[in-house]
Amino acid sequence: MSEIVIEKLSKTYRSKDGTVEALKNVNLSIESGDIYGIIGMSGAGKSTLVRCMNFLERPTEGRVLIKGKSLGDFSKKGLRKQREEIGMIFQHFNLLMQKSVLENVCFPLYIQGKRKKEARKKAYELLKLVGLSDKEQAYPSQLSGGQKQRVAIARALASNPKILLCDEATSALDPQTTSSILELLKEINSQMGITIVIITHQMSVVREICSHVAIMKDGEVVEQGLVTEIFSHPKSAVAKELIRKDSAQEPMGRQTVQNIIQSGEQIRIVFSENSAFEPVIANLILTFHEPVNILKADTKNVGGVAKGEMILEFSKDSKNTEAMKRYLRERGLEIEEAVDYVD
Numbered sequence: 001m002s003e004i005v006i007e008k009l010s011k012t013y014r015s016k017d018g019t020v021e022a023l024k025n026v027n028l029s030i031e032s033g034d035i036y037g038i039i040g041m042s043g044a045g046k047s048t049l050v051r052c053m054n055f056l057e058r059p060t061e062g063r064v065l066i067k068g069k070s071l072g073d074f075s076k077k078g079l080r081k082q083r084e085e086i087g088m089i090f091q092h093f094n095l096l097m098q099k100s101v102l103e104n105v106c107f108p109l110y111i112q113g114k115r116k117k118e119a120r121k122k123a124y125e126l127l128k129l130v131g132l133s134d135k136e137q138a139y140p141s142q143l144s145g146g147q148k149q150r151v152a153i154a155r156a157l158a159s160n161p162k163i164l165l166c167d168e169a170t171s172a173l174d175p176q177t178t179s180s181i182l183e184l185l186k187e188i189n190s191q192m193g194i195t196i197v198i199i200t201h202q203m204s205v206v207r208e209i210c211s212h213v214a215i216m217k218d219g220e221v222v223e224q225g226l227v228t229e230i231f232s233h234p235k236s237a238v239a240k241e242l243i244r245k246d247s248a249q250e251p252m253g254r255q256t257v258q259n260i261i262q263s264g265e266q267i268r269i270v271f272s273e274n275s276a277f278e279p280v281i282a283n284l285i286l287t288f289h290e291p292v293n294i295l296k297a298d299t300k301n302v303g304g305v306a307k308g309e310m311i312l313e314f315s316k317d318s319k320n321t322e323a324m325k326r327y328l329r330e331r332g333l334e335i336e337e338a339v340d341y342v343d
């Protein structure tokens with residue numbers, strides 16, 4: 001049975017300035033143990049969707065099922081109990097600034113009625129898990145962004161949730177700290193079996209950690225599936241744009257993209273790092289006696305697997321472009337037009 005099912009979900013905000021359809025007929029299925037990314041540009045509806053997953057926001061239409069139980073059917077008390085199974089972390093950590101790290105982690109346990117001794121024992125364990133045993137007496141203002149997010153993760157895990165919702169949890173962090181937090185989330189997923197939902201606007205986050213992804217635009221899911229599949233063969237314009245931005249963020253990638261000679265047709269190829277890719281390109285050149293520019297070549301971590309990505313450019317006056325593409329396809333490489341990936 002799926003851990004989370006989103007069925008025909010719509011959310012409309014009404015205010016004196018008019019109505020906003022933040023979600024339109026969203027359908028998703030998230031399996032137990034998935035790390036599921038939800039990605040899209042600003043305003044796409046990501047936060048609204050994740051807030052509907054624990055009914056912080058009530059949908060206008062549709063259902064949210066957690067392990068087959070519809071959240072809409074719960075009483076207030078039942079919903080509060082159900083929410084203990086769904087932890088959440090945020091971009092700005094939302095810690096209690098007047099309380100120590102230890103007391104921040106104890107807080108949800110006190111709300112559940114746990115005694116101080118029991119709560120503290122659990123909090124010590126969690127602080128050890130997130131690598132902050134030495135900071136239990138510190139206050140949030142004395143911590144770095146990455147450490148604050150570790151406290152927030154420990155606090156979210158205090159009620160033994162089955163699901164952890166992460167709303168732009170790494171957006172306020174530098175790339176190195178982002179990687180260490182993603183690493184921690186991966187450990188939590190694999191060691192504790194917690195299903196993780198990650199809201200982000202960065203493809204690099206999805207690439208590094210997620211098994212599945214849903215891509216949102218204007219309140220709708222425009223594409224969803226395995227990250228490896230979407231990274232290799234994105235279909236929607238939004239997916240292509242997010243992949244292009246991901247590449248352009250790397251200094252080498254940007255430089256190469258800016259320096260390209262806009263001449264012949266360009267294609268994008270994604271391949272396994274250890275595939276026999278180079279001989280194919282060398283043989284292509286030897287077979288057709290034509291130069292082929294390699295505009296960009298990169299290796300990316302896609303769900304822990306190294307994937308090669310290349311953008312090739314054929315000569316402007318080439319009469320062999322179609323034959324060369326056929327040659328590459330016949331050798332098992334899947335290729336696509338690269339117009340969406342270069343500026």
Ligand SMILES: Nc1ncnc2c1ncn2[C@@H]1O[C@H](COP(=O)(O)OP(=O)(O)OP(=O)(O)O)[C@@H](O)[C@H]1O
Pocket residue numbers: 013014015020021022040041042043044045046047048049201
């Ligand atoms: N409480 C609210 N009242 C009215 N409109 C809202 C409310 N919350 C969100 N919206 C609108 O709903 C749409 C989706 O917003 P949402 O915050 O879910 O998008 P997002 O993809 O998370 O964006 P961002 O990445 O900028 O946080 C936007 O047009 C937003 O202005």
